[in-house]
Amino acid sequence: MIVSEQYGELRGRAFAIAYRMLGSVGEAEDVVQEAFLRMHQTLRGGEPIASPRAYVATLVTRLAIDQLRSARARRERYVGEWLPEPLVTGPTPAERAELADSLSLAFLVLLESLSPRQRAAFLLREVFDYPYREVAEFVGTDVDSARHLVARARTRLRDRRPRYHASREHREELARSFFAAAGQGDLRTLEALLAQDVALHADGGGKVPALGRPVTGRERVARTIAAGMTAMARFGVRLEPAEVNGEPGAMAYDARDRLVGVLGLGLADGRIRTIHSIANPDKLRHLGEVSDLGLRARAGERPGRET
Known part of the structure; x- marks a missing residue:
């Protein structure tokens, strides 16, 4: 079973992945809710989960990829310029460097230039520091393909990714x-x-x-x-x-x-x-x-x- 402390940690990481994937608070929350619902159904069915952390990340990643594919069509019909839903943040000092670099509105807009699978692989590797083996598992591919997805994303984002060094x-x-x-x-x-x-x-x-x-x-x-x-x-x-x-x-x-x-x-x-x-x-x-x-x-x- 998952204790409340572990659940909170898993949910926080799940939302962080989903929001960066989708740029939408509501859609990210829906993906996270669906992922935990599926996990609880698996546990109730008596099927063991060796790593809840990896299990939830896999579900969230794949659900977000599917959601992003359908969202692309809606965004093409959007009136005016589409921007992500904003988050009003209050991070701890240890989190601020990551937030400024990977949660900024400019960065989320830039991620729109990637395919859903490129976006997932890039975020998992470059932002959340998962090893390629886990990136491949979460995205549903092999390690070589995961490396290729990340490399393609890096090339597309090179020189365009915002960097913030001011205090x-x-x-x-x-x-x-x-x-x-x-x-x-x-x-x-x-x-x-x-x-x-x-x-x-x-x-x-x-x-x-x-x-x-x-x-x-x-x-x-x-x-x-x-x-x-x-x-x-x-x-x-x-x-x-x-x-x-x-x-x-x-x-x-x-x-x-x-x-x-x-x-x-x-x-x-x-x-x-x-x-x-x-x-x-x-x-x-x-x-x-x-x-x-x-x-x-x-x-x-x-x-x-x-x-």
Whole structure:
């Protein structure tokens, strides 16, 4: 039998794999639930499980591969740019380096360029440090094929994978300066904080106002951010600092403390290189009550005082 402490550890690792595979909190939770249901059915049937850790990881990996294959078709029909569902994280110091490198929104978006099996093999080997023998078992292939899958993924991601070396204090200070300048409409300071090739991504899912495509370049991004902050202020939206997918960010709330959106910043070489804005209500519900401001703005309602 699996004791509660072991169950919690297994579930944490299972969700970590599933979320990085799928980029969706809800889908990851469904995969984890299905994996544990199957494991419990096996145990109740009297069949021994030599390694619950390997058994759960195998189930989660294969279920996530199947789920990702079906999700690809839905994402091709997605309105606007698809971004992962954000996680508001609060890691321990020992976890922060891994989180910034393997849980960032930029990294999860990059993983979308891999096939489902490449993505699984790469994550299991490069992020979770499983030996190739176990990677092959989890994915359902042989060791040589597992090595090939990881090698192909490395090649595809080479030079594109985000790396974060700044200290936590420096990253937080950079984020504070960014949000302060954005709120004040200080374009000169904003531009100084942004990398030359900075990219702004937004996901409204066709349900709330959002950019139709990414905005790139220091000046264009600075102007777009300043204009967006001005518009939010007119609707009484405020920002609260948060750690989003292991990186500095903020959560936007309306006057009734309902969530409007989540912003995540990707930092590199002392500058902000990526900004991800997620406002699709369906991708925020796991974080709390979601505002209807976006729906009202999309319908053309003018700013007004909420009661």
